[in-house]
Amino acid sequence: MNSPPIRPIRRLLIANRGEIALRIMRTCREMGIVTLAVYSEADRLSPHALFADEAYCVGPPPSRNSYLRGDYLIELAIRHKVDAIHPGYGFLSERPEFARAVEEAGLILVGPSARSMELMGNKLAARHTVADFQIPMVPGSPRAINDPIQAIEIAKEIGFPVLLKAAAGGGGKGMRVVESANEFAEQLERAHSEALSAFGDDAVFVEKYLAAPRHIEIQLIGDQHGNILYLFERECSIQRRHQKLVEEAPSSCLTPEVRRTMGEAAVRVAKACGYYNAGTVEFLVDEKLNFYFLEMNTRLQVEHPVTEMITGLDLVRLQIHVAEGHPLPIKQEDLQINGHAIELRVCAEDPLQQFLPDTGTLDRYRRPQGPGVRVDDGFREGMEVPVHYDSMLSKLVVHASNREEAIERMIRAVQEYEIKGVSTTLPFGLFVMRHPAFRSGQFDTGFITKYIHGKTLYPQPSKEQLRVAALTAAWHQEQQQTDPSGRQLVGQQPTSEPSNNALHTQAGNGTDISSNGFTPWRINRGF
């Protein structure tokens, strides 16, 4: 590989909005780089537009008329003498035609090459690209399928249930589980039309549908000198509609040996497509810790902060550094995992209505603070949650010296976070943090389907849990009678309650989750 020339970045346009635009700008400010924000008419008063050194309106609210106007953004960048464009995630970040146009305009894209995006942007192309690099893959059809009869034969060979996947898919969209041959033709037709309308490409392929896998991904960073490092894993198995809601690093299930093997496999994936800059290789992992390549995301991920917390690195700084043409300033052997980090995506969604997006005004918005808490957001109190963009309000990230403490810290931070005016995933975050399956590390991508039933965020209690609940309630009542103040006692539990027991003590009826308030004894250290 020829060494690239060093091209300093002094002015950077951020082709994105909200929390990620702000997050990138903060690092730029630390590096002395002038930031240019773009904003739609709906985002005129958004923190990202106000924070930037310069800000330019790029059109009306719908993304296609503003944040997705690649040619216009490049024109703007040239007009304002920008050196580089950072695309963030989503929007234009994985579009090779945009990457190419940026390059042709003589600008630097803070990201990988257009070629790497092309090779990894399509799930089928990605499978072909890594085929010769000893990367274990979920069994699947090598090509897009059209003929249902032939496709059923492939599905039978793989074994039902299978997953129909849009080759151009992303964001958890364009996937259909098919349980048997009878329903195959109908599901295939639907998958084709969904893929076409969502991604403008109707190519669909078949993959074995793994039962109860975990989603574990490897963060990579590479330079243009051929160096590529793995920055360990993130576990993202808590998902709704195949989209992540809670992420943590490190995973609670990997051994050091599997971690290294997965990291090295991810580096081979990156080498297969000549990758540089930040990227993520996603795997599914079964209960025996066998792992299978899913795809590579050729951008900075939403959940990158958990990696930053455990490695002490600033991924955006590294992205800019390698985009300028510098070699990576670190080596694999310099890297180590420090403590444990968890991220909760705080979305304007109602967890009790199948996570349906909600909109409204943030009548009250107060972030949690204190040790080990980081909130990446793009909102302020009084702001409307716009209907035009995704439902994520913020990322609540905590870091502590071990997993148990990180969970306790997340519970504290969620309870401190005040959001009024829209439903959010905060109560869901509490539910996860207190759930025995999550706490014990025994969970998979089916967590929500398994444990959220109807109108309650509590799993149906087992007989044993009901018995413990009755005992606890009796003990609690007794304590109140003996405590003349009538106050509830914090941090004490009956000795009959197993230390790892569930939170759903009160006869399993679930709890009003419209507020974050829980009685103190239910959040004590015991469980």
Ligand code: ADP
């Ligand atoms: P997208 O690009 O849309 O995010 P992915 O291929 O990355 O799609 O998969 C997203 C999620 O869908 C995974 O984290 C996992 O929960 C589920 N999934 C994908 N492929 C499979 C599979 N073959 N078996 C079981 N679950 C899968």
